[in-house]
Amino acid sequence: MAEYSTNEQLPDEKLWGVLAEFSGPGDIFRACERVRDAGYTRWDSYTPYPVRNLDKAMGLSASKVPWVVFFLGILGAVGGMTLQWWASVVEYPIVYGAKPFFSWQAFVPVTFELGVLCASLAAFFGLLHFARLPQHYHPLFTSERFQGVTDDKFFIAIEAADGKFNLQETVDLLRSVGATQVEEVAG
Amino acid sequence: MSQALVDLRAEQLHLPKTSRWCKLAPVFGGLGIAGLLTALLLAGQTTLQHFLFSYLTAYLYWLSLALGGLFFVLLHFLIRANWSVSVRRMAENVTATLPLLALLALPLLLGARHIFPWAQGVVSDPVVQGKAAYLNLPFFYLRGGLYFAIWLGLAHFFYRWSLKQDRSEDAELKEHLTGQMTRFAPLGMVLYGLSQTFASFDWVMSLDPRWFSTMVGVTFFSGSVVAIMAFLAFMAAALHLSGQLRDVITLEHHHDLGKLLIGFVLFWAYIAFSQYLVYWYANIPEETSWYRHRLVGSWQVLSIVLAVGHFGVPLFFLMSRHIKRRPMALLVGAAWMLALHYIDIYWQVMPTIHRHGVHFTLLDLATFVGIGGLFLAVFFWLLRRFPLVPVGDPRLAESVAHENF
Numbered sequence: 287m288a289e290y291s292t293n294e295q296l297p298d299e300k301l302w303g304v305l306a307e308f309s310g311p312g313d314i315f316r317a318c319e320r321v322r323d324a325g326y327t328r329w330d331s332y333t334p335y336p337v338r339n340l341d342k343a344m345g346l347s348a349s350k351v352p353w354v355v356f357f358l359g360i361l362g363a364v365g366g367m368t369l370q371w372w373a374s375v376v377e378y379p380i381v382y383g384a385k386p387f388f389s390w391q392a393f394v395p396v397t398f399e400l401g402v403l404c405a406s407l408a409a410f411f412g413l414l415h416f417a418r419l420p421q422h423y424h425p426l427f428t429s430e431r432f433q434g435v436t437d438d439k440f441f442i443a444i445e446a447a448d449g450k451f452n453l454q455e456t457v458d459l460l461r462s463v464g465a466t467q468v469e470e471v472a473g
Numbered sequence: 474m475s476q477a478l479v480d481l482r483a484e485q486l487h488l489p490k491t492s493r494w495c496k497l498a499p500v501f502g503g504l505g506i507a508g509l510l511t512a513l514l515l516a517g518q519t520t521l522q523h524f525l526f527s528y529l530t531a532y533l534y535w536l537s538l539a540l541g542g543l544f545f546v547l548l549h550f551l552i553r554a555n556w557s558v559s560v561r562r563m564a565e566n567v568t569a570t571l572p573l574l575a576l577l578a579l580p581l582l583l584g585a586r587h588i589f590p591w592a593q594g595v596v597s598d599p600v601v602q603g604k605a606a607y608l609n610l611p612f613f614y615l616r617g618g619l620y621f622a623i624w625l626g627l628a629h630f631f632y633r634w635s636l637k638q639d640r641s642e643d644a645e646l647k648e649h650l651t652g653q654m655t656r657f658a659p660l661g662m663v664l665y666g667l668s669q670t671f672a673s674f675d676w677v678m679s680l681d682p683r684w685f686s687t688m689v690g691v692t693f694f695s696g697s698v699v700a701i702m703a704f705l706a707f708m709a710a711a712l713h714l715s716g717q718l719r720d721v722i723t724l725e726h727h728h729d730l731g732k733l734l735i736g737f738v739l740f741w742a743y744i745a746f747s748q749y750l751v752y753w754y755a756n757i758p759e760e761t762s763w764y765r766h767r768l769v770g771s772w773q774v775l776s777i778v779l780a781v782g783h784f785g786v787p788l789f790f791l792m793s794r795h796i797k798r799r800p801m802a803l804l805v806g807a808a809w810m811l812a813l814h815y816i817d818i819y820w821q822v823m824p825t826i827h828r829h830g831v832h833f834t835l836l837d838l839a840t841f842v843g844i845g846g847l848f849l850a851v852f853f854w855l856l857r858r859f860p861l862v863p864v865g866d867p868r869l870a871e872s873v874a875h876e877n878f
Binding site: 338392394 | 746749750753754756847
């Protein structure tokens with residue numbers, strides 16, 4: 287039976303949200319679907335390893351990272367070609383091997399490399415940005431139980447800032463979808 | 474993953490006899506014979522050399538597809554892939570056309586004197602004379618025989634073992650056969666790599682015997698892998714749209730075939746440009762002459778069409794996952810690449826005789842339809858005859874359950 291524990295009597299303004307523990311990937315998958323269907327928006331799931339299709343169960347929209355990668359990759363490639371054109375046609379034209387100043391063939395490798403470099407940097411930093419990382423502190427770190435997430439425990443946390451959040455109803459929902467433990471987390 | 478995950482309903486594994494797919498083998502067979510007969514009739518109005526060049530272009534197109542299939546099968550076992558089990562049978566069916574292609578190579582071997590300048594009697598060019606130890610007809614025939622011995626042997630054994638798995642009920646034997654194919658794959662891959670590289674030296678590079686490029690083998694390889702990925706993606710999407718195999722070749726397989734297709738499109742562009750860049754830089758006459766023919770007049774137009782169509786368009790079209798996961802869009806992209814692959818082969822072979830401009834004739838079309846018709850007749854006949862997927866492969870269940878993150 288689900289156990290409802292309060293750390294201490296938290297005043298409402300101190301409440302960050304509630305944390306629910308689940309025992310396995312199947313449980314958290316079904317729970318995520320129910321939380322999604324209940325209409326919550328400010329919540330997240332935490333698992334020790336990637337659970338396949340959990341993003342769909344959570345109703346997450348497609349990642350925006352590919353678009354950032356695409357446009358920055360294009361920008362890097364265009365920038366690379368433009369830089370070389372500017373250097374060898376405008377700023378410092380020198381004849382190499384009787385070739386024209388604008389020898390695009392020679393510029394392709396750098397164009398390609400700059401496109402790849404910018405795209406991969408965009409992927410790296412874009413992912414960090416959309417994942418809101420690095421994050422040095424999170425209210426969930428105050429929970430003793432939450433440390434199990436790096437081992438074998440599965441969690442859903444719903445923030446009090448969610449428009450639909452109501453302490454009693456939210457806790458009831460989490461219990462009804464199979465949480466083994468539910469606790470309040472201070473913010 | 475449990476075996477129960479695979480829906481082994483018979484209509485998903487065999488084409489229903491009433492299906493349109495089953496009627497394709499005789500249709501393509503008829504087209505092939507009609508094409509070859511037309512080509513023979515048209516050959517009377519032109520030179521033997523022109524006929525053989527048209528034939529060579531068409532032949533290399535379908536040969537590259539068959540060799541791409543062989544690569545796909547070997548790669549599957551070499552890297553112990555799971556996801557590709559359910560599309561492997563189609564690649565195996567493609568490799569089963571190699572005996573037919575060996576037969577169709579006879580006109581080229583017999584007519585070698587009319588195709589390859591180095592084979593035309595007394596060679597006066599000192600550069601070509603210097604290559605006589607390699608470029609002479611007896612050695613050329615010997616090598617050709619060796620290539621086909623390798624290809625036919627690999628295609629035969631891998632197909633036979635796979636079919637043996639299909640028929641077997643013995644789980645241990647199935648595992649044993651998979652292990653056997655996995656053990657043979659590295660050796661097969663080495664033999665495949667060497668034979669297809671030297672085959673492209675013999676049949677593509679030596680058309681211009683003064684010219685040389687160590688890239689020709691890789692260029693031919695990259696084109697042939699683009700062709701097989703496009704062919705498999707096309708077939709997977711077409712079968713899906715006709716309602717066949719939907720539970721076995723899923724959107725996940727479409728997605729992966731599409732990814733490999735765009736990957737090898739990029740590889741092709743990388744290789745093709747690398748060769749061009751090096752020759753452009755050095756600007757040595759015996760190297761650049763090859764590009765010289767291809768960068769003037771209407772050949773230059775075709776070069777640009779090739780660069781844009783074989784690289785620029787698919788780069789952006791196939792980039793999105795939504796395209797790769799939508800069968801109709803993938804079908805269009807794959808058909809586009811199959812068409813552009815013909816231009817790629819045409820661009821490599823034909824400037825040798827049409828020095829002054831693109832001169833596409835009915836003969837080119839007739840030989841293409843002729844060889845292609847027979848090729849597809851064999852493919853579709855096997856598609857009807859054997860299960861559509863390797864039903865006996867122990868990893869089929871994993872392949873069917875495969876998902877992209």
